[in-house]
Amino acid sequence: MRVAMHQPHYLPWLGLIDKIDRCDLFVVLDHVQYERRGWQNRNYVASKSGPVLLSVPVIQGNRNDRIMDKLINNDQKWQEKHRRTLAEHCYRGAPFFDRFGQDFLRLYDTEWERLIDLSMASTRFLLTGFGITTPIVLASDLGDFPGQKSELLAQICAKVGADVMLSGDGARDYVDQGLFQKYGIEVEWQNFQHPEYPQPARGKGEFLPRVAALDLLLNVGPDGLGLLRAARAPTAGA
Template identity: 70%
Template sequence: MRVALHQPHYLPWLGLLDKIDRCDLFVVLDHVQFERKGWQHRNYVAAKNGPVLLTVPVVQRSRSERIIDKTVNNDSPWWDKHRKTLAEHCYRKAPFWEEYGPQITAVYDRRWERLVDLSMATTQVVLDAFGITTPMVRSSELGEFTAQKSELLAQISAKVGATTMLSGEGARAYLDPEVFDRYGIEVEWQGFRHPEYPQHNRRGQEFLPRMAAVDLLLNVGPEGMELVRAARTSA
């Protein structure tokens, strides 16, 4: 059984969707420390003049706050900016806006308190649209874990009965496969390859990679996930 683990991301990018799509169970690492200025509360969308960064403001209490405890700062209407950026500036004329735009912007009708709930809502929208049905569980629901890094990931993987853990390439620098060996778990590297596709508002301009997954959805539609899957086996 292949498991993948990752922190929840706001408007997740294709690399995270690819990881979820390739595993039998996805563990949302919501009990670990919140990463400031990371992708847990922001991501890029594609505009005519380049990438636009959408950031969810969060309440700053301490540097050691866990993701599950992180709250959204709703003192100013950040949701209006995000909705308008998506609906008016970036994707209003996208081929699949009429079909999926309302589902995406509906996220901003609610005043979210916890960042993890907002992030998971934006993730679920694209998972549903692309037909990805991988079961998910939050690490905070699996019990107490005091280990760090490789030991933590190995413990969680063992807890859910995994035989293989799928890891992103960025973890090669710190992940210790020997730790997983002790738990009888094989480490498999994702090797994500980013597909290129038509971006309606970028005609004649350079393709913008690493945008939020809604960019692929709104430009190509649900069949866009096949481009991601095909890229796995490309030379």
């Protein structure tokens, strides 16, 4: 069984959606430390003039805050800004905005308290839109794990009965493959290849990669999953 893991992201990018689609079970690492100035609460969307950054304001706690405990700062009226950016400045004329856009905008009708809940809602919306049915579990629901870094990931794999962990290429420098072998788990590398696709709202602008996966869904629709799969390079073993 192939398992992939990652921290939850608001408006996840295509690399994360691709990882979820490739595995038999996806584990959300909601119990790990929140990364300040990272990508867990923000991402870019594509406009005619270029990338636009959408950030969810969070309440600053201490550096040991876990993602699952991170609270949104709703004193800042971020919902309306995100709604207007998507609906008026980026995707009003996108081919699949009528089919998916209005439903996505309803996420902003809720005053979310926890970042994890908003992140999971945006991620599940995209997975449903693309037709991806990979089961998802929260690491916090699996129990306590004493390990750190590679050992933590290996322990989670063992807990869910995995024999393969699919990892993003950015983890090559810190994943201890020898430790995974002790747990009887093979490591495969995602080797993500970004597809190119039409972005009508960009006009004559060059293709803008690495924005939120919502961009692919609103521009191409469910068939975007086929483009994502067709662009793949083979996974690399340990």
